[in-house]
Amino acid sequence: MPESPDPRDDGGSRDEPAGPDKKPETEAGPRVSRIRVGDADILVLSVPLPKLCYPEGTTSAEHEIIDLVLQGLTPKEIAVERGASLRTVTTQLGTIFRKAHVNSQTELISTMTGNQKPEDD
Structure with a gap:
């Protein structure tokens, strides 16, 4: 059978x-x-994704925002996704930038993905 x-x-x-x-x-x-x-x-x-190393001192809410930045969302899109105001997201991004020692979402993405630009001597 x-x-x-x-x-x-x-x-x-x-x-x-x-x-x-x-x-x-x-x-x-x-x-x-x-x-x-x-x-x-x-x-x-x-292809395995790299394990993210969030900036020191960031909160779980900030990790969620960082994840959305890494997905390419704009602050306005992040606000809609999170059900928050644009002002709240902008403030949170500023706090994240300070903790990550960056000045923009582009720099944050570069830092988070390990593509840090060399420092000036």
Whole structure:
């Protein structure tokens, strides 16, 4: 009698690294895996995101704002997203900039993503 298909199987097969060459999930670096769906092979590139190191002394509310800045939102869009006034968000951004030693959202993004510009000598 033929085996019944696994109900959890979506019909695709996954080729992942195995054995001693397999890197742990926590190790940085991109990973390529192949998913077979029907007759097609689909390559999937997984790139781990860097762990964010928020500026010292920032609050959880400020972390949420930083996350929205990193998503590319403007202060007005952040205010709408958070249900806050533009003035409140602008004040919070000023506090974040002071704690992060930056002067703009662009500098904050650069600092948070590790693309700090070299300091002048």
